[in-house]
Amino acid sequence: MTVSTERLTSSGVGSSSRPRARRRLQAPGLPWILPALVLSVGLIYYCIAYTGYISTLNWDGASPEKISVGFQNYANIARDPIFWRAIWHTVAFFVVTFVVQTVLGVVFAVIMHSRIRLAVIYKVIVFVPVVLAPAIMAPVFRQIFAADGQFNWVLEHVGLGFLQQPWIGQESTALPVIMVITIWQWTGLTFVLYYAAMSQIDQSLLEAARIDGAGNLRTLVSIIWPSLRGTTVALAILGAIGALKTFDVPWLVTIAGPNNATQFLGTYIYQMTIQLAHVGYGAALSIVLLVIALVMAIILQLVGREDTRPEGRNTRSKGAR
Known part of the structure; x- marks a missing residue:
């Protein structure tokens, strides 16, 4: 036994675990992620640090x-009424657009899953606005919602002429118009994601619900909607970050006006940095925007995260019983 063991060891059979252990210590995927790592650390984080310095x-x-000036720019931001107005516009914009897009996306996805005729054509029609560039559509919407535009013309010819007004020329209606345009543009993406998520639902659950006598509304509320929780959280995070970065539609349609009625953080940063040449103040606004985006993403992720702890599962199972 001693001789055979020595032979096995000397032949390399017994020492095969050493290279294997060394292989475990290596990072086989490092060459693949190295370019992205260099780009992230060398470019993105450098730019963030440099922006912090400029601020x-x-x-x-x-x-x-x-x-x-140290932190004087940040102190000025805290006292800037336009900044706080832009924050309020961002919050209202996110809440309204997210809720409406979620409702429309779920409704469209449910309809498409009901085996209607010409479903492919309907999918294309709903998704087309997502691929259209805002720079192309902005002149169209400026014309539609102008005081002498097509929207007021339609209102007049359907007997609702008393509702005519300069939709993008007054403070009370300019922001709702931007919300409508955004909902029209991004509902297609919400629909596609919900449609894909519904395709992953176990059909046996739906069949069991129908056997138990659950109607369409009950099935939607009790089975389909809870199964879409992960997709909804992802869309909420994307919507929150997108609202914070909103620039193209309000700038191209209303130029952040009238009287800052459609001012967002993105448009305000552009005005301060490019138009007014207050680069330090614009950099400070950019850092504030980054911090708010990170905080909102973390909060939404924590709120939407499912309770995977053992005690949480036990609590749910007891409640189900």
């Missing part, structure tokens, strides 16, 4: 003179 300056972005 402590009073600088126009061109002159060689850079005056350090």
